[in-house]
Amino acid sequence: MFTEYMNHYPSLRDNYKKLLNMINDYDEVIILRHVRPDPDAIGSQLGLKEILKSIFPNKKVTALGESETSLEFLGQMDTATSVEKPLLIVVDTAGAGRIDGDISLGDKIVKIDHHPNHEPYGDLNIVETGVSSTSELIYLLADAWGFDNDYINDVSARLLYSGIVGDTGRFLFNNTSTLTLKVASELRKFDFDAAKDMMDMNRQSIEQFRFKGYLINNFKMTDKGVLYVWVPASVLSEYGLTSNEASMHVNIYREIDEAGIWFMAVEEETDIRVRLRSKETVINDVAESFGGGGHPLASGVSIASQDELQLLVEALDRKL
Ligand code: AMP
Numbered sequence: 001m002f003t004e005y006m007n008h009y010p011s012l013r014d015n016y017k018k019l020l021n022m023i024n025d026y027d028e029v030i031i032l033r034h035v036r037p038d039p040d041a042i043g044s045q046l047g048l049k050e051i052l053k054s055i056f057p058n059k060k061v062t063a064l065g066e067s068e069t070s071l072e073f074l075g076q077m078d079t080a081t082s083v084e085k086p087l088l089i090v091v092d093t094a095g096a097g098r099i100d101g102d103i104s105l106g107d108k109i110v111k112i113d114h115h116p117n118h119e120p121y122g123d124l125n126i127v128e129t130g131v132s133s134t135s136e137l138i139y140l141l142a143d144a145w146g147f148d149n150d151y152i153n154d155v156s157a158r159l160l161y162s163g164i165v166g167d168t169g170r171f172l173f174n175n176t177s178t179l180t181l182k183v184a185s186e187l188r189k190f191d192f193d194a195a196k197d198m199m200d201m202n203r204q205s206i207e208q209f210r211f212k213g214y215l216i217n218n219f220k221m222t223d224k225g226v227l228y229v230w231v232p233a234s235v236l237s238e239y240g241l242t243s244n245e246a247s248m249h250v251n252i253y254r255e256i257d258e259a260g261i262w263f264m265a266v267e268e269e270t271d272i273r274v275r276l277r278s279k280e281t282v283i284n285d286v287a288e289s290f291g292g293g294g295h296p297l298a299s300g301v302s303i304a305s306q307d308e309l310q311l312l313v314e315a316l317d318r319k320l
Pocket of ligand 1: 034038094098115274275276291292293294295298299300301302
C-alpha cells in the first residue's frame with residue numbers, strides 16, 4: 001500500500017527483501033532495543049516480535065531487555081533462554097554501546113533504526129532518519145513484506161501506534177509527516193483502546209506531579225535562551241522518584257517562549273543524565289561532541305561532572 005514511498009526510503013527499499021530472507025534462514029530470532037526504553041523502543045521491539053510471529057508461526061521470536069515499570073502496560077519482556085547463534089535484530093538504537101543486551105550472542109546482527117547512522121553496527125542496516133519513529137519504520141517493513149496490513153494484528157497495531165505517539169509527542173513534533181499520519185490512520189483501523197493507552201502513557205503519581213513544582217522553581221536560563229535544570233539525587237529521594245520518572249518531564253519547558261534549547265540534568269549513581277531538547281536549533285552535534293547523540297531536536301548525553309555541565313551550557317549557548 002505504501003510502496004509509493006519507497007523511493008524516499010532507500011535503505012528500506014534496498015533491504016526489506018534481504019531482511020525477510022535473512023530471518024527465513026534462522027529458527028530463532030532475538031529482538032533487542034536500547035537501555036532506558038521509551039514507548040518507541042518497546043513498541044517497535046514488541047510490535048516487530050508480533051509481526052514476525054504472524055509471518056513465521058514456527059520460529060522462536062524473543063524480545064529481551066530490562067523491563068521498564070512505567071511501560072509494562074504495553075507488554076512484557078521475555079526471559080532469556082540459551083540459544084545457539086540466533087539472528088539478532090536491534091531496534092531504535094543508534095550506537096552499539098546503548099544496546100540493552102549482548103550482541104556477541106548473535107550469529108548475524110540487523111540494525112533497524114531512525115537515528116543518524118554514525119555507527120552501522122549491523123551486518124544489515126535498515127536506517128531511515130526521515131521517519132518519525134522506529135515503530136513507523138517497522139510498519140513500513142511489514143507493509144513492504146505483505147499486502148494491505150496482512151501481517152499486522154490488534155496487538156502489533158497497538159504497539160506500533162504507541163511508539164509513534166511517543167516519539168512524535170502525540171503528533172506534535174516536526175517529525176510528524178503526512179506518511180506518519182497515514183500509517184497511524186492504518187493502525188487505528190485495528191481494535192485497541194488508543195485513548196486508554198495514551199492516558200496510561202502519561203499517568204503520573206502525586207509525587208511526580210509535585211515534582212513539577214521543583215522544575216518550575218529551579219531552572220536557570222542564559223540570556224540567549226538555553227534553559228536548564230539540575231536535579232540532584234537528594235531531590236529525587238525527596239520526591240521518591242527514579243531518574244526515569246523525573247526525566248519524563250523534560251518537555252515541561254517547551255512552552256516557554258524565551259527558551260530555544262532546554263535540558264534536564266539528573267544525578268544518577270555514576271554520572272549525570274542529560275535529556276536535551278530544542279525548538280529549531282540543531283543540537284545533536286553538540287550532544288555528540290559530549291559523547292552522546294540523538295535526533296537534531298531531541299538528544300541525550302551522559303556527563304561526568306558539574307564542570308562539564310557548565311561547558312555544555314556554554315556550547316549550547318553558542319548555537320543560539
Ligand atoms: P531521551 O532524552 O532519552 O528521550 O533521548 C533523546 C534521543 O537522544 C534519543 O534518540 C536517544 O536515543 C538519544 N540519546 C539519549 N541519551 C543518549 C546518550 N547518552 N548517548 C547517545 N544518544 C542518546
